[in-house]
Amino acid sequence: MSDVESDTRPFKRLSKNVVPINYELTVFPNFETSTFSGSVRIEINICNETDFIEIHSLDLNLSNITFKSGDTVLKNSKLINVKNCESVDIYFLQKLPSGRGFLNIDFNGVLNDNLVGFYKTKCLKENGESCIAAVTQFEAAYARKAFPCFDEPCFKATFDICIIAEPSKTVLSNMPLRSIVPYENDERFKNFQFERSVIMSTYLVSYVIGHYEHLETVDELGTLIKLYTPIGKTDLGKFSLDIAVKAVPFFTKFFGIEYPLPKLDLIGLNDVEIG
Secondary structure (H helix, E strand, O other), X not given: OOEEEEEOOOOOOOOOOEEEEEEEEEEEEEOOOOEEEEEEEEEEEEOOOEEEEEEEOOOOEEEEEEEEEOOEEEXXXXXXXXXXXXXEEEEEEEEEOOEEEXXXXXXXXXXXXXXXXXXXXXEEOOOOOEEEEEEEEOOOOOHHHOOOEOOOOOOOEEEEEEEEEOOOOEEEEOOOEXXXXXXXXXXXXEXXXXXXXXXXXXXXXXXXXXXXXXXEEEOOOOOEEEEEEOOOOHHHHHHHHHXXXXXHHHHHHHHXXXXXXXXXXXXXXXXXXXX
């Protein structure tokens, strides 16, 4: 494991010498311990050769950090935790060449109850029993609490998201579900793999894991809209769904900008930071 140092330099934005292109993000929430683990493989472009990469990370433990370019794989030599910037500097033993490469990081953290980042909330099982769900709130700058990333709006990229969860749970993300495949390390779980996202900022990334049921409809422009509610509460979601199915086409025509995604999910949560 690399050395971890601390730095109290003043706040500043991330350097634009390294920019993300795509994230392959895998997240595994553990509801028994209120923790989560995961891995991220970030395709990056390095403008000028460098011996370190700055990336946001807050309240996460990072491990198994490597950089891959072509056939060359480099391990990191040390981490510098920059508290005032909520970031880490990842140093390598030799300079990283300019051009494209892949930054690989394993991470783990705590499902917090602060309503930001990747946090826990309550939901209901079909038998009426209360249980825990895991949801995200990344706006304005809380994605860094859920996975290491370039957590500023200017660093836009695409996202391939995979959530490891029990098949009985509702699992949602920004894009439609592409496939559900076995999780090789534990037959109780599945890999929920979602389609690649549009190019977007980290604060727009979203995922939900819990017990919910839904209503659905298609608006006049062909967008699939689903309204997720706690189990047994779908009747309370009919008004919201009716508003959504009218609002999306209205604003599409008003602004002259098409809704960019193939679907829209709305969900009623017990605990949210805003509203």
